[in-house]
Amino acid sequence: FFKAFATMVKAITVHELGGPEVLKWEDVEVGEPGEGEILVKHKAIGVNFIDVYYRKGVYKAEKLPFIPGREAVGVVTAVGQGLTGRKVGDLVAYAGNPMGSYAEEQILPANQVVPFPSTLDPILGAAVMLKGMTVQYLLRSCFKVEPGHTILVHAAAGGVGSLLCQWGEALGATVIGTVSNEEKAAQAAEDGCHHPIIYTQENFVERVKEITKGQGVHVVYDSVGKDTFQGSLECLASRGYMVSFGQSSGMVDPVPMSVLAPKSLFLTRPSLMHYTTTRDELLRCAGEVFTAVANGVLKVRVTKTYPLSEAAKAHADLEARKTTGSIVLIPDN
Numbered sequence: 001f002f003k004a005f006a007t008m009v010k011a012i013t014v015h016e017l018g019g020p021e022v023l024k025w026e027d028v029e030v031g032e033p034g035e036g037e038i039l040v041k042h043k044a045i046g047v048n049f050i051d052v053y054y055r056k057g058v059y060k061a062e063k064l065p066f067i068p069g070r071e072a073v074g075v076v077t078a079v080g081q082g083l084t085g086r087k088v089g090d091l092v093a094y095a096g097n098p099m100g101s102y103a104e105e106q107i108l109p110a111n112q113v114v115p116f117p118s119t120l121d122p123i124l125g126a127a128v129m130l131k132g133m134t135v136q137y138l139l140r141s142c143f144k145v146e147p148g149h150t151i152l153v154h155a156a157a158g159g160v161g162s163l164l165c166q167w168g169e170a171l172g173a174t175v176i177g178t179v180s181n182e183e184k185a186a187q188a189a190e191d192g193c194h195h196p197i198i199y200t201q202e203n204f205v206e207r208v209k210e211i212t213k214g215q216g217v218h219v220v221y222d223s224v225g226k227d228t229f230q231g232s233l234e235c236l237a238s239r240g241y242m243v244s245f246g247q248s249s250g251m252v253d254p255v256p257m258s259v260l261a262p263k264s265l266f267l268t269r270p271s272l273m274h275y276t277t278t279r280d281e282l283l284r285c286a287g288e289v290f291t292a293v294a295n296g297v298l299k300v301r302v303t304k305t306y307p308l309s310e311a312a313k314a315h316a317d318l319e320a321r322k323t324t325g326s327i328v329l330i331p332d333n
């Protein structure tokens with residue numbers, strides 16, 4: 001089917017960079033899907049810290065204004081001329097690329113979406129696509145976690161962190177996690193974190209030394225960045241892997257090579273898009289996440305949903321560390 005007319009839909013837009021208040025709810029025009037494209041009507045939209053980075057300008061959007069958001073589950077409502085392999089009515093999901101999911105409908109390159117299993121709830125899908133695929137590549141490719149490894153996860157009750165704990169434990173690792181309060185510690189423990197550390201009450205570097213009997217951990221998954229980077233290096237065993245994959249507390253300061261030398265450490269700053277570059281990689285990564293959800297390895301926690309029009313509230317809660325697990329936006333119509 002080819003959609004003949006551009007339609008107006010509601011979306012969240014960013015005209016100027018700043019706090020949650022810059023997220024505006026307004027009408028935007030959606031064009032027709034071109035060659036290789038599809039139009040998707042969203043059922044549920046994932047909220048991720050990366051959306052905050054773009055809103056604030058920590059990561060640069062190509063232009064202003066822009067529609068934030070990089071993850072959703074929805075139904076195909078129109079396909080570009082000549083496109084095969086996708087049809088109106090298909091349930092699909094996407095995460096990572098392109099930006100613009102905070103809208104009732106979005107045009108997408110067909111090769112960026114994956115078929116979404118009809119047996120899964122779209123809200124769970126929107127909660128787990130980006131975070132689950134991130135966890136899949138972090139644990140299976142970036143550093144391959146094996147039984148017997150000890151791993152350190154920061155923000156262990158967060159969206160990505162809770163899934164890292166669950167999947168890491170299922171792989172046979174001993175999981176140590178840092179969180180800011182007792183409620184989050186209890187949640188991390190429920191998710192398979194063997195040793196939650198409340199970093200506001202205890203020095204996490206000292207605790208990791210105690211727990212590992214001075215050995216250190218094989219890998220640190222650090223999404224907090226500025227506040228934790230140095231301590232994370234101190235927690236690593238000899239030849240350990242420092243996986244710095246985010247900066248919720250701010251950008252990490254420049255790092256001299258010499259910090260790696262005392263323990264022959266490895267350091268990487270990975271991104272999901274570089275681990276899902278080919279169509280095969282994308283399908284394999286998403287497929288493993290859907291399987292992990294279906295067989296109970298990942299128990300996705302959607303702790304709160306917000307109407308899409310209230311995205312600013314969702315951002316404010318995420319930045320204030322008020323959220324645990326995943327939060328999801330639901331289009332109003």
Ligand code: NDP
Nearest residue numbers: 048049155158159160179180223246247248249271272321
């Ligand atoms: P989270 O649910 O983890 O939310 C952020 C958490 O970080 C907070 O709840 C808080 O937990 C902790 N935190 C520590 N310091 C701060 C601070 N100064 N401000 C705010 N939060 C802070 O978010 P997501 O699951 O959406 O994302 C987690 C991280 O993973 C982000 O940094 C994101 O950019 C990164 N990421 C990276 C990807 C990649 O491929 N490189 C892909 C996907 C996500 P607590 O209260 O316990 O301290």
